[in-house]
Amino acid sequence: xxxxxxxxxxxxxxxxxxxxxxxxxxxxxxxxxxxxxxxxxxxxxxxxxxxxxxxxxxxxxxxxxxxxxxxxxxxxxxxxxxxxxxxxxxxxxxxxxxxxxxxxxxxxxxxxxxxxxxxxxxxxxxxxxxxxxxxxxxxxxxxxxxxxxxxxxxxxxxxxxxxxxxxxxxxxxxxxxxxxxxxxxxxxxxxxxxxxxxxxxxxxxxxxxxxxxxxxxxxxxxxxxxxxxxxxxxxxxxxxxxxxxxxxxxxxxxxxxxxxxxxxxxxxxxxxxxxxxxxxxxxxxxxxxxxxxxxxxxxxxxxxxxxxxxxxxxxxxxxxxxxxxxxxxxxxxxxxxxxxxxxxxxxxxxxxxxxxxxxxxxxxxxxxxxxxxxxxxxxxxxxxxxxxxxxxxxxxxxxxxxxxxxxxxxxxxxxxxxxxxxxxxxxxxxxxxxxxxxxxxxxxxxxxxxxxxxxxxxxxxxxxxxxxxxxxxxxxxxxxxx
Amino acid sequence: xxxxxxxxxxxxxxxxxxxxxxxxxxxxxxxxxxxxxxxxxxxxxxxxxxxxxxxxxxxxxxxxxxxxxxxxxxxxxxxxxxxxxxxxxxxxxxxxx
Numbered sequence: 398x399x400x401x402x403x404x405x406x407x408x409x410x411x412x413x414x415x416x417x418x419x420x421x422x423x424x425x426x427x428x429x430x431x432x433x434x435x436x437x438x439x440x441x442x443x444x445x446x447x448x449x450x451x452x453x454x455x456x457x458x459x460x461x462x463x464x465x466x467x468x469x470x471x472x473x474x475x476x477x478x479x480x481x482x483x484x485x486x487x488x489x490x491x492x493x494x495x496x497x498x499x500x501x502x503x504x505x506x507x508x509x510x511x512x513x514x515x516x517x518x519x520x521x522x523x524x525x526x527x528x529x530x531x532x533x534x535x536x537x538x539x540x541x542x543x544x545x546x547x548x549x550x551x552x553x554x555x556x557x558x559x560x561x562x563x564x565x566x567x568x569x570x571x572x573x574x575x576x577x578x579x580x581x582x583x584x585x586x587x588x589x590x591x592x593x594x595x596x597x598x599x600x601x602x603x604x605x606x607x608x609x610x611x612x613x614x615x616x617x618x619x620x621x622x623x624x625x626x627x628x629x630x631x632x633x634x635x636x637x638x639x640x641x642x643x644x645x646x647x648x649x650x651x652x653x654x655x656x657x658x659x660x661x662x663x664x665x666x667x668x669x670x671x672x673x674x675x676x677x678x679x680x681x682x683x684x685x686x687x688x689x690x691x692x693x694x695x696x697x698x699x700x701x702x703x704x705x706x707x708x709x710x711x712x713x714x715x716x717x718x719x720x721x722x723x724x725x726x727x728x729x730x731x732x733x734x735x736x737x738x739x740x741x742x743x744x745x746x747x748x749x750x751x752x753x754x755x756x757x758x759x760x761x762x763x764x765x766x767x768x769x770x771x772x773x774x775x776x777x778x779x780x781x782x783x784x785x786x787x788x789x790x791x792x793x794x795x796x797x798x799x800x801x802x803x804x805x806x807x808x809x810x811x812x813x814x815x816x817x818x819x820x821x822x823x824x825x826x827x828x829x830x831x832x833x834x835x836x837x838x839x840x841x842x843x844x845x846x847x848x849x850x851x852x853x854x855x856x857x858x859x860x861x862x863x864x865x866x867x868x869x870x871x872x873x874x875x876x877x878x879x
Numbered sequence: 880x881x882x883x884x885x886x887x888x889x890x891x892x893x894x895x896x897x898x899x900x901x902x903x904x905x906x907x908x909x910x911x912x913x914x915x916x917x918x919x920x921x922x923x924x925x926x927x928x929x930x931x932x933x934x935x936x937x938x939x940x941x942x943x944x945x946x947x948x949x950x951x952x953x954x955x956x957x958x959x960x961x962x963x964x965x966x967x968x969x970x971x972x973x974x975x976x
Contacts, residue, residue: 416944423947433965434955454944475932482895484969535963543966676932684938
C-alpha cells in the first residue's frame with residue numbers, strides 16, 4: 398500500500414538593502430571590493446558606550462517592499478535585541494525586530510506552468526547583517542576562523558513567507574519572482590552570488606489526510622535557485638522515506654552540500670535558539686505615520702504584475718511578457734517602443750528574443766540602451782510592412798547598435814527588398830531543384846519543409862526577400878509540380 | 880523567588896561563562912535576590928497604563944543615509960587577540976549560524 402504525502406514549505410529570505418551607509422552607523426555600505434575591516438567604526442565594531450541611529454532609507458526600503466508584497470504597515474514598530482554567542486556578532490546580539498515588525502500580513506502570487514499560487518507573507522522586518530567568517534588553515538598551520546567586520550551592520554531585510562508552498566518548482570518561482578520584484582522597486586541588487594539575496598527553507602512532509610504538525614526542518618546554504626530546488630527535492634525524498642519506514646521527522650537545521658547533492662544535519666545544542674529577545678533600549682520606537690506610508694506608496698513604480706497584465710491584454714504572449722518583466726530597464730524600454738507606435742505583441746516578442754540578443758552582444762552592458770525607442774518602433778514598422786524580412790531586421794538592428802544610424806538610413810543603404818516576382822521566382826525554382834529531399838518532405842506532409850526552403854531563399858538573397866511573397870511562391874511552385 | 884542550579888547553569892552556558900561550584904551557588908542566591916526585587920513590580924496597579932517598550936519620551940530618531948568615514952584598519956584590529964591577513968583571528972568555530 399502506498400501512502401500519498403503532502404509537502405509544506407515556507408521560505409525565509411534575507412535581502413541586503415541598497416543604501417549608501419550601514420543600518421545604524423555612517424560606515425559606507427558598499428564594502429564588496431574593500432579590504433577587510435576598512436568599513437568599520439566603533440558602532441559596528443560593538444564598542445562599549447556607542448549608540449546606534451536608524452538609517453531612514455533602510456526603513457523606507459523595507460516599507461516599499463512591504464507595500465509591493467501587499468502587506469499592512471502597522472503604525473508602531475520597534476527594534477529588539479536577539480542574543481546569541483557567535484563570533485560573527487561583535488556585540489553578542491543582533492539588532493532585529495521581534496514582535497512589532499515594519500510589515501505584516503501580505504501576499505505574493507507566483508505562477509508555475511500557468512497555475513497561480515498565492516503565498517502569504519507573514520512579515521517583513523529589518524535587522525543588521527553580521528560579520529563574515531572564513532574558516533581557514535592559518536599561516537602557522539593551525540585551523541582558525543578569520544573575521545571581517547565590513548559586512549557587520551549592513552542593512553538586512555528579512556521576508557518571511559507563510560508555509561503555503563508545496564513544491565520545489567513553486568519555491569524556485571517564488572524566489573525568482575521575488576528577486577525580480579526587489580530589483581524592480583530598487584531596494585536591492587538581489588544578487589545571490591554576492592549574498593545580497595539568501596533563501597532558507599522550512600520544509601516538512603506529512604501523510605495526506607493527516608493534520609500538518611509543528612515539526613519542520615530548516616534547510617540553509619543554497620546559493621542559487623537551482624540549489625534551492627535540488628535541496629528541497631532531496632528533503633522531500635529523505636523525509637518521505639523516513640515516513641515510509643515509520644521514523645519520525647526531527648526538528649533540526651540542515652545544510653545543503655552542493656557538490657554531494659545532499660542535506661546534512663548541522664547539530665546544534667538544544668538551547669541554540671534561546672535568543673532572549675528584548676526591546677533594544679538604545680533605539681526609541683518608530684511611529685510610522687500614514688503620511689509616510691502614503692508617500693512611499695505613491696512613489697512606487699507600477700509593479701511587474703500590473704505591467705504584465707496590461708501587456709497581455711494588449712496581445713503580447715504571456716511567456717514573453719513573463720520573461721520581459723524580469724528586467725525593469727528593458728520593460729521600460731519596451732513600453733517606450735510601444736508608446737512610439739509599435740504593437741505590444743510584436744514589440745514584446747521581438748525585444749525579448751531578437752533585441753535582447755543584440756543588446757547582450759554589446760560590450761558595455763551597464764550603459765543605458767543607446768538606441769532611441771522610436772527607432773526600434775520604426776524598424777518594427779518596416780518589418781511589419783514587409784520592407785525588411787525578419788532576418789534582415791536582426792542585421793539592421795546590429796548595425797544600429799554598431800553605428801548609431803537610424804533604421805531607415807540602414808535599410809535604404811542596403812538596397813530595397815527583393816520582391817520582384819521574376820527575380821524571386823528564379824531563385825525559388827533553383828532552391829526547389831537543389832533540395833529534392835525537402836520537396837519529398839513537403840509531399841509527405843511535413844510543414845517544416847517549407848520553412849527550410851524559405852530559409853534557403855533567404856540565404857541566397859541575404860535576407861532581402863519578402864518572406865510572405867517567398868512563402869506563397871514556393872507553395873505555388875511545389876503544388877504546380879504535383 | 881528562588882532559582883535552581885540548572886537555571887544558573889543554563890544562563891552561564893548562554894553567556895559562555897565557566898563557573899566554579901562556589902560561584903554557581905553564590906550566583907544562585909544573588910540572581911534569586913535580583914528576581915525578587917523585580918517581583919516588587921507585580922504589586923503595582925498597571926491596569927490603566929498602556930504597555931511600552933521604552934521609558935524615554937523619544938520616537939522616530941532616524942538619520943539620513945549618508946556615508947561618513949570609518950576607522951583605519953590598524954585601529955580596528957587594535958584590540959584583536961590575533962591578526963591575520965587584515966582580519967581578526969580567533970580559534971576555529973563550527974559554522975552554526
